[in-house]
Amino acid sequence: MRIVVDFDLCESNAVCMVIAPDVFEVRDDDFLYVLNEEPGEERRAQMEEAVQRCPKQSISIQD
Amino acid sequence: MRGSITIVGASLAGLRAAETLRRDGFEGAIRLVGDEPHLPYDRPPLSKQLLAGDWDVDRTLLTPPQKLEPLDLDLYLGARATGLDVAARELEVDGVSEPYDGLLIATGARCRILPGTEGMAGVHTLRSLDDSLAIRDALDGGASRLVVVGAGFIGAEVASVAVGRGVAVTMVEALSAPFGRVLGEEMGAVVADVHSAHGVDLRCGVGVAGVSGGPGDLEVELSDGSVVGADLVVVGIGVVPNTDWLEGSGLTLDDGIVCDGTCLAAPHVTAAGDVARWTDPRTGVPLRVEHWDNAVEQGRHAARRLLTTDEEAEAYTPVPWFWSDQYDRKIQLAGHPGPGDEVRVVQGDTAGHRFTAFYGNGGRLTAVLGMNRPRHVMQGKLLLEAGATWDEALEAAAGWG
Numbered sequence: 001m002r003i004v005v006d007f008d009l010c011e012s013n014a015v016c017m018v019i020a021p022d023v024f025e026v027r028d029d030d031f032l033y034v035l036n037e038e039p040g041e042e043r044r045a046q047m048e049e050a051v052q053r054c055p056k057q058s059i060s061i062q063d
Numbered sequence: 064m065r066g067s068i069t070i071v072g073a074s075l076a077g078l079r080a081a082e083t084l085r086r087d088g089f090e091g092a093i094r095l096v097g098d099e100p101h102l103p104y105d106r107p108p109l110s111k112q113l114l115a116g117d118w119d120v121d122r123t124l125l126t127p128p129q130k131l132e133p134l135d136l137d138l139y140l141g142a143r144a145t146g147l148d149v150a151a152r153e154l155e156v157d158g159v160s161e162p163y164d165g166l167l168i169a170t171g172a173r174c175r176i177l178p179g180t181e182g183m184a185g186v187h188t189l190r191s192l193d194d195s196l197a198i199r200d201a202l203d204g205g206a207s208r209l210v211v212v213g214a215g216f217i218g219a220e221v222a223s224v225a226v227g228r229g230v231a232v233t234m235v236e237a238l239s240a241p242f243g244r245v246l247g248e249e250m251g252a253v254v255a256d257v258h259s260a261h262g263v264d265l266r267c268g269v270g271v272a273g274v275s276g277g278p279g280d281l282e283v284e285l286s287d288g289s290v291v292g293a294d295l296v297v298v299g300i301g302v303v304p305n306t307d308w309l310e311g312s313g314l315t316l317d318d319g320i321v322c323d324g325t326c327l328a329a330p331h332v333t334a335a336g337d338v339a340r341w342t343d344p345r346t347g348v349p350l351r352v353e354h355w356d357n358a359v360e361q362g363r364h365a366a367r368r369l370l371t372t373d374e375e376a377e378a379y380t381p382v383p384w385f386w387s388d389q390y391d392r393k394i395q396l397a398g399h400p401g402p403g404d405e406v407r408v409v410q411g412d413t414a415g416h417r418f419t420a421f422y423g424n425g426g427r428l429t430a431v432l433g434m435n436r437p438r439h440v441m442q443g444k445l446l447l448e449a450g451a452t453w454d455e456a457l458e459a460a461a462g463w464g
Contacts, residue, residue, distance in 0.1 A: 013386055013395070014437035018445060026438045030393075052082075055107075055355060055386070057125075 066164030073097025076336030185278035214241030217299030398430030
C-alpha cells in the first residue's frame with residue numbers, strides 16, 4: 001500500500017494530518033509533506049479515512 | 064436493512080451517502096435523484112478555480128465516472144422530487160410515485176434573491192455550475208466593474224477572484240464587517256482589512272435600495288443614497304433550504320427538515336446537509352449547517368442511520384469546520400463561535416494576516432479561527448472535540464510555535 005498525494009489538488013487543509021500525524025504533516029510553509037509513503041497494511045482503515053475526508057480528494061492509495 | 068434506498072439530492076451529501084451505503088455493505092438498489100442534469104460536482108471550486116478560469120468543468124466532478132460505476136447507482140439526473148408521503152412510504156419524482164424502503168433527503172438550499180432583482184439580466188447569484196459559468200462568461204466578456212452584495216463566503220470569494228482578474232470590485236455588506244455574523248466584529252475587521260488591502264471598495268453597514276439598468280450598464284443604489292455603477296452584480300445574501308416540495312409530506316419543517324439527534328426525520332427517513340436541522344445532544348441547540356464538511360459528515364451519518372435500528376442509532380455531534388480561500392489567504396474556522404465570546408490571538412498577528420485565534424466562553428474553548436494556519440486550526444479542532452477548557456486550550460497553543 002502506497003500513499004499518493006496529487007499536489008496539484010492539495011490545498012493544505014490539514015484534515016489528513018489530524019487523522020494520521022505520523023504520515024501527513026502540514027508544515028509552517030503551509031505545504032503538505034508525506035512523512036511515510038508506505039505506512040503498512042495494518043493502517044489501511046485509517047488511510048482510507050484520510051482519503052475520504054480530504055476536502056480536495058487529493059489522496060489516493062496505490063496497491 | 065433490505066430493499067431499496069432512495070437518495071434525493073445528487074450533490075455532496077447525497078453522493079457521499081450513497082458511497083457510504085455501499086462501503087457499509089448495503090447491496091440493495093440505490094436510487095440517486097438530482098434535479099440538475101450534471102453528474103455530481105463539487106461546489107467550492109465554483110466560486111474559486113472555475114470562476115478564475117484555472118479549472119475546466121471536468122475537474123469539478125465529485126467522483127470520476129470510473130469510480131462512480133462500481134457503486135451501481137440508479138442515477139436519475141435532471142429529475143425533480145415533487146412530493147413525499149411518509150405514511151405510505153412513497154416518493155414522487157416528476158409527478159410519478161415510487162415506493163422506497165429507506166429515504167435520505169439532501170436537497171440542499173437555494174440562493175436568497177435580492178428583492179426586486181428576480182430574473183434581472185446582469186444580476187447573478189452563485190450556487191450551481193451553470194451560475195458559475197454565467198458569471199465567468201460575463202467576466203470573460205470584459206466586465207470591468209463588479210458589485211458584490213453580501214460579504215459572506217460567496218461574496219468574499221467572488222470578489223477575490225474578480226480582483227485577480229483585474230476587475231474593480233465594490234463589496235456591499237449590511238453588517239458592520241464581512242463575515243461578521245460568523246466571526247464577530249473583531250475578526251470580521253481583519254477580513255475587511257484583507258479585502259481593502261487588495262483594492263476592494265468595501266462598504267459595510269449599508270444595504271441595497273435597488274438595482275436598475277442591464278448588463279454592462281447597471282446602477283446599484285445603496286441605502287446611504289450613493290449609487291455604484293457596475294457591469295455585473297453578484298448577490299450572496301444567504302440561502303433558503305429546499306423544503307417546499309415536502310409540504311404535506313408528514314415531515315416537520317422549520318427552516319429545514321427537523322430531525323432528531325441521529326438525523327432521523329421520520330421512520331425510515333433521514334436528512335443531511337444544508338437542508339437538515341437537527342439537535343446536537345451535546346449542545347441542545349437545533350442547528351442547520353451549510354458547510355462542505357458537514358455535508359460529507361452528515362451524509363455519511365444519515366446513510367448509516369438508515370441501516371441502523373433505533374436502539375443502536377448514534378447521535379450526530381460534529382465539530383463544524385469550514386475553509387474559505389480569499390486571495391492568497393486561507394481562512395478556516397472550527398467550532399461554534401458565539402456573540403459574547405472572548406477572542407484571543409494565540410499565534411501570529413492579525414496585521415500580518417497570518418494568525419490563529421481562539422474563541423472562548425464560560426471557561427471553555429468554543430471555536431478556533433486561522434488565517435493561513437491550517438495546522439493549528441486542525442489541532443484546535445481536536446481540542447474542541449475533546450471539550451477542552453479555555454486554560455487547557457491556551458496551554459496547548461503555547462506549544463504550537
